[in-house]
Amino acid sequence: MASVGIIGAGIAGLAAAYELHRRGLEVTVFEASDRIGGFIQSERIDGFLVEHGPQTLQRTSADLEELLRRVDLEDACIPAHPVASKRFVVRGGQPIPLPRSPRELLRTPLLSPRARLRLLAEPFIVRSHRGTEESVARFARRRLGLEVFDYLVEPFVAGIFAGDPERLSIRHAFPKLFELEQEYGSLFWGLIRDRMKQRHHPAPHRPMFSFIEGLHMLPRALAEHLPSHAILRKAEVLAVRWDEKNPWTLSFRANGRVSTRFFDIILCATSLHRMAKIRILPPLERHPLETVAHPPIALVALGFRREQVAHPLDGFGLLVPAVEREFQILGTLFSSSLFPDRAPEGHVLLTTFVGGMRHPELALLPDEQLEALVLQDLRRLLGITPPPVFRHVWRWERSIPQYQLGYDAVIACARDVEMSRPGLFLAGNYLEGISVVDALHTGLKAARRIIQHLREEAAGGLAKLLLGD
Numbered sequence: 478m479a480s481v482g483i484i485g486a487g488i489a490g491l492a493a494a495y496e497l498h499r500r501g502l503e504v505t506v507f508e509a510s511d512r513i514g515g516f517i518q519s520e521r522i523d524g525f526l527v528e529h530g531p532q533t534l535q536r537t538s539a540d541l542e543e544l545l546r547r548v549d550l551e552d553a554c555i556p557a558h559p560v561a562s563k564r565f566v567v568r569g570g571q572p573i574p575l576p577r578s579p580r581e582l583l584r585t586p587l588l589s590p591r592a593r594l595r596l597l598a599e600p601f602i603v604r605s606h607r608g609t610e611e612s613v614a615r616f617a618r619r620r621l622g623l624e625v626f627d628y629l630v631e632p633f634v635a636g637i638f639a640g641d642p643e644r645l646s647i648r649h650a651f652p653k654l655f656e657l658e659q660e661y662g663s664l665f666w667g668l669i670r671d672r673m674k675q676r677h678h679p680a681p682h683r684p685m686f687s688f689i690e691g692l693h694m695l696p697r698a699l700a701e702h703l704p705s706h707a708i709l710r711k712a713e714v715l716a717v718r719w720d721e722k723n724p725w726t727l728s729f730r731a732n733g734r735v736s737t738r739f740f741d742i743i744l745c746a747t748s749l750h751r752m753a754k755i756r757i758l759p760p761l762e763r764h765p766l767e768t769v770a771h772p773p774i775a776l777v778a779l780g781f782r783r784e785q786v787a788h789p790l791d792g793f794g795l796l797v798p799a800v801e802r803e804f805q806i807l808g809t810l811f812s813s814s815l816f817p818d819r820a821p822e823g824h825v826l827l828t829t830f831v832g833g834m835r836h837p838e839l840a841l842l843p844d845e846q847l848e849a850l851v852l853q854d855l856r857r858l859l860g861i862t863p864p865p866v867f868r869h870v871w872r873w874e875r876s877i878p879q880y881q882l883g884y885d886a887v888i889a890c891a892r893d894v895e896m897s898r899p900g901l902f903l904a905g906n907y908l909e910g911i912s913v914v915d916a917l918h919t920g921l922k923a924a925r926r927i928i929q930h931l932r933e934e935a936a937g938g939l940a941k942l943l944l945g946d
């Protein structure tokens with residue numbers, strides 16, 4: 478039986494481990510921290526269910542559905558409340574609902590009449606040349622105008638990537654928008670064509686969801702379907718060495734001691750910045766991988782009695798555009814409006830994001846200062862009366878990888894790393910998209926590549942035997 482050493486027990490590593498174990502391979506997962514799940518961490522404290530990382534998943538693929546079925550999680554899924562389709566963006570210090578239909582778009586106070594007129598020009602803007610690399614900001618301003626960029630695009634980029642649209646690449650960060658322009662010459666015509674296609678072949682509904690006890694139920698269920706000895710916690714991988722004989726020797730530190738283990742295959746499923754630190758021997762060129770920014774972000778979860786919040790909290794949450802300069806937060810999720818049982822009876826839970834590429838320094842402030850800053854903004858935006866009855870701060874010093882201009886070099890380098898040594902594979906959120914489901918897919922795909930590689934090796938070995946080589 479071939480053995481696979483997997484580095485990292487985030488969703489990518491665990492999905493791969495689950496799939497390889499199911500196919501009969503021997504897997505060992507090395508996890509540097511004492512918890513599995515990577516960014517996916519849910520914790521119930523004083524009756525409030527807090528998510529430290531991702532907050533929602535989307536049912537976007539058949540692979541995900543099958544996995545949920547196999548690990549018996551279907552009954553634990555809870556769809557987001559219908560109010561989640563309503564989102565607020567701040568303009569002039571007020572949360573204003575985002576338009577949800579063309580008719581609402583033409584009336585929304587979020588955009589001036591001039592900006593709405595400018596939107597109507599979108600179908601007539603010439604498409605960019607496929608070869609030119611454009612930032613998200615340039616793309617959006619060129620196609621949609623400055624105001625739509627400021628109030629619709631920029632806050633979403635901060636909400637999804639914690640990113641800076643001036644530096645993110647449209648082709649890598651939002652490939653679907655890039656392709657719509659390339660294929661149809663206009664986002665407007667592209668969306669209309671998509672709608673028409675869907676009349677004949679309706680696209681699957683992709684609702685948002687979580688699990689009864691939070692997103693951490695997913696990595697936990699994957700881990701529970703592995704043998705108990707398959708995951709080593711507090712085991713940080715330092716180096717992997719390839720040679721003809723073994724073929725992979727993996728060195729890791731656990732309990733203050735460095736030990737080695739041998740494997741046929743190595744799958745590296747860590748974040749990009751951690752991967753760049755693991756020594757690969759003989760050495761490989763990995764410079765482009767070391768240049769990717771991962772901005773810090775803080776999550777401030779605050780609980781209130783319902784009557785302490787004037788706003789109806791009838792939505793997903795609010796986003797604060799960078800042009801609304803009197804505010805410092807990136808946005809706030811109305812966590813207890815989204816899913817049931819996130820706060821004790823008669824209470825609400827709000828999760829606020831601070832930092833990212835916009836204000837990296839703020840994410841690193843001490844807890845009390847962060848709380849004060851969040852309360853100052855929420856008092857104005859949601860009519861909150863302090864003090865909160867519950868508070869919990871969590872920080873990621875290095876969060877989401879930024880798919881910035883020049884990201885082609887990163888993808889090419891990752892591909893070279895995989896091709897350069899037989900039996901070395903990569904998975905993670907820097908390859909095909911930053912969502913949990915994207916990362917999970919890279920794990921499943923890596924597992925399939927590993928099985929294919931082993932089949933080819935076996936076929937090669939058999940051929941040698943038959944030919945008496």
Ligand SMILES: Cc1cc2nc3c(=O)[nH]c(=O)nc-3n(C[C@H](O)[C@H](O)[C@H](O)COP(=O)(O)OP(=O)(O)OC[C@H]3O[C@@H](n4cnc5c(N)ncnc54)[C@H](O)[C@@H]3O)c2cc1C
Binds near residue numbers: 490531
């Ligand atoms: C604040 C925040 C909010 C987010 N919100 C959402 C959301 O709402 N929806 C969504 O879909 N996505 C969201 N995301 C993105 C998503 O959570 C991540 O992209 C995804 O979980 C990444 O999974 P991964 O397995 O690729 O990596 P990770 O989760 O980073 O896991 C990698 C693991 O490898 C381990 N490791 C690293 N180095 C070593 C080593 N040398 N040896 C052993 N182990 C090592 C780490 O400890 C970690 O456990 C959010 C991310 C953040 C930070």
